[in-house]
Amino acid sequence: MFNNDIRNEGTVDPLIESHMNSHYPVQPKIRFIFLSAVVYILLSGFSVQIKADENEVIIIGNPDIFESTLTKKEIRDIFLEKKRKWTDGKEIVLTVMYHSTIHETFMIRYINKTPAQFLNFCKHLVFVGQGRFPKAFSSEEEMMDYIEKTSGAIGYLSQKPPEGKKLKIITLTE
Numbered sequence: 001m002f003n004n005d006i007r008n009e010g011t012v013d014p015l016i017e018s019h020m021n022s023h024y025p026v027q028p029k030i031r032f033i034f035l036s037a038v039v040y041i042l043l044s045g046f047s048v049q050i051k052a053d054e055n056e057v058i059i060i061g062n063p064d065i066f067e068s069t070l071t072k073k074e075i076r077d078i079f080l081e082k083k084r085k086w087t088d089g090k091e092i093v094l095t096v097m098y099h100s101t102i103h104e105t106f107m108i109r110y111i112n113k114t115p116a117q118f119l120n121f122c123k124h125l126v127f128v129g130q131g132r133f134p135k136a137f138s139s140e141e142e143m144m145d146y147i148e149k150t151s152g153a154i155g156y157l158s159q160k161p162p163e164g165k166k167l168k169i170i171t172l173t174e
Contacts, residue, residue, distance in 0.1 A: 057106050059170040060161060061154045062147055064090070069171045075110045078154060080121065081131045086152060094134035095143050095155035102140075102158040 059075065061067075066088045070078075077083040084092055097103045098115070107115050125131025137143040140157050147153040148166050161167045 056158065057102065057109060058157045058160055059154070059172065060144070060147060060157055061168045061170050062093075062149075062151055063166050063168050064151050065154070065168055065170075067170065068168065069173045071173055072110060075172075076112065079111050079118075079134075081125060090152040093150050093153040095147055095153055096134045096136050097138070097140065097143060097156070098136045099138070102156065105158075106156045 059070065065086055067086060074083065078092055079094060081094075086092060097106075098119075104115050107113050107118050111118060113121065122131065122133050126133060135146060135153075137146065140159075143155050144157070144161055144165055144167060147155050154170070160169065
């Protein structure tokens with residue numbers, strides 16, 4: 001009655017036949033696909049790691065700064081104006097690069113604030129008379145020139161300064 005569904009009895013479905021005649025069993029094909037996916041994920045993760053290294057932050061200061069190493073907490077305290085003087089008594093002069101990728105990276109990595117939160121924090125300190133705005137720059141070249149000439153100045157760059165610049169690179173310690 002419903003034998004219309006049976007076409008050519010005794011023959012095998014072409015899809016099944018192709019798998020039966022295949023030189024490679026199904027299981028190794030699945031293993032190949034799985035391994036390919038794993039390799040792809042590992043390579044993608046590796047490229048993300050390379051990109052993270054591109055966002056390196058170099059802390060720089062005027063050459064007359066006594067400190068050559070700082071901890072992450074000390075950097076945070078400096079930029080949140082909890083620490084206002086260097087160990088030799090000189091006043092700390094803050095510099096920032098507003099509206100840049102390096103500024104966002106620095107704020108999140110070292111200050112634990114977004115750029116907007118940091119700006120609001122600075123506004124609050126200025127409003128209550130307990131702080132002042134950091135000197136802001138639109139280019140790393142301008143920032144390097146200012147830090148080089150300004151006693152006690154500290155800032156950050158996305159790459160090491162050129163050879164001719166008289167700047168101190170501050171090393172991060174734990």
